[in-house]
Amino acid sequence: MLIFATIAATYQTGQASALQITTRSLTLVAGASDGGSKIGGVVNHLFTFTPGTSGQTIGSIQFLYCTTASVTACTTPSGLVTTSATLFSQSGATGFTLVNTTNGAPYITRTASAITGTPALSYQLNTITNPTVTAQTFYVRITIFTAASLGGTATDTGSVAAATTNQIILTGTMPESLIFCAGATVSTTSGIPDCTTATSGAVSFNQLFSPTDTATATSQMAASTNATNGYVITVNGVTLTSGSNTIPAMTSATTGVRGTGQFGMNLKLNTTATSTPAVGTEVAATPNGTDLRGQAFTGYNTADTFKFVSGDPVAKSDNTVAGPTNAQIFTASYIVNVAGNQASGTYTTTLTYICTATY
Structure with a gap:
């Protein structure tokens, strides 16, 4: 939408007895x-x-709307309406009221008084209906009079x-929008999670498995949606397997115990109670219940507590209430005890994360 347009003109009125109004627009x-x-x-x-x-007496100023700029007969532009106009503002010379009874020829009037020098004058007439001819240039002839109500002598004009x-x-x-990605890492661009930065999903644990220590690994995923009811992210797959041998999955949320077969995960920043160094990161950016709603889901949302059940929701955009959310990065932390x-x-x-949005 065009908000305003300003065009200044330098048209002479042809009135020999009048001086030219300057710097006009x-x-x-x-x-x-x-x-x-x-x-x-x-x-x-x-x-x-x-x-x-300079120093002239001003009693009234006319604004005559015409289809031409010259001092020949004035034809009011088609569709122009000035009879509903109001005087919104005035400066430089004040005390005026608006007379709008004649369409296309409003004027402002006051008790005549002299100005000091040649001040910049400004008057805004509101609620004028523009001409209705397409792409029409129209002109306003401005004339200053020495007396009120267009009386006295016409002095300056332009x-x-x-x-x-x-x-x-x-x-x-x-x-409808859903942006989702997973990989070993997901980075940000200009502070915004960027799925084009997601790296390969190949992830190795930080050390050999041992009954005396906890092995850890991480992966990341990012999600955003404009879905009215937000999204749900589920984890899908099986526990760690080598041939016919498996590491038992943690089917209920619990802490890690060294020397016990356990495979589990969460989406939290954990502590050294689980491993050294501590594994994991909180969701970034932090959910705020408005434009950032993503958060870890029950069973996967407590530090140093882990779980793995295929098909479980691990994250939802339901902070405060389920709804749309800007992008956030989740870090999945995995532990293995044997x-x-x-x-x-x-x-x-092979774990597959599925993000489902409900619109």
């Missing part, structure tokens, strides 16, 4: 709902100008030009 200012240069829009007209005669035009109406559509008789071998699992 008409700015089409946006109205309550219409852009300033909208064809037929109800807008505001701001006049600024400087008198040519014309300004303005133009109406088509508005630019931009239209765009935001579709019993002393755990069979040797290379243990692997």
Whole structure:
């Protein structure tokens, strides 16, 4: 939408007895709902100008709307309405009231008094209906009178030009959106989680499995959606397996116990009570219940407590209430504890995270 348009003009009025008004312009200012240069829009007209005669007496100023700038007969632009105009502001020479009874020829009037020097004058007339002819240039002939109500002598004069035009109406559509990715790491770009930075999903544990220590690993995922009811992320897969040998999954949320077969995960920053160094990171950015709603789900949302059940929800965008959310990065922390008789071998699992949005 075009909000305003300003065009200054330097048209001579041809009145030999009058001095030229200088530095003059008409700015089409946006109205309550219409852009300033909208064809037929109800807008505001701001006049600024400087008198040519220093110290003159001013009693009234006329704004005569015409289709031409010359002093020949004035034809009011088609569709122009000034009879609803109001005087919104005045400066430089004040004390005026508006007379708008004649369409296309409003004027402001006061008890005549002299100005000091040649001050910059400014008057804004509100709720004027622009001409309705497409892309029309129209002119306003400004004339200063020495007495009230267009009486006395016409002194300084000058014309300004303005133009109406088509508005630019931009239209765009935001579709249903779900951005989700998982990998060993997901980074940010300009502080925003960026799925184009997601690395391979191949992740190795930090050490060999041992009945005397806890092995750890991490992966990351990022999600955002505009879904009204937000998203749910589930983990899907099987426990770590080597041939026919497996490491028992932690089917209920519990702490790690060294020397006991355990495979589990959470989405929290854990402590050295689980491992050294501590594994994991809190969701980033921190959920705030408004534009950041993603958080770890029950069973996976307590530090140093781990669980793994295929199909479980591990995260939801339901902080405060389920709903849309900007992007956040979750860090999944995995632990493995093994019993002393755990069979040797290379243990692997393929986990698939699924993010489901409900619109």
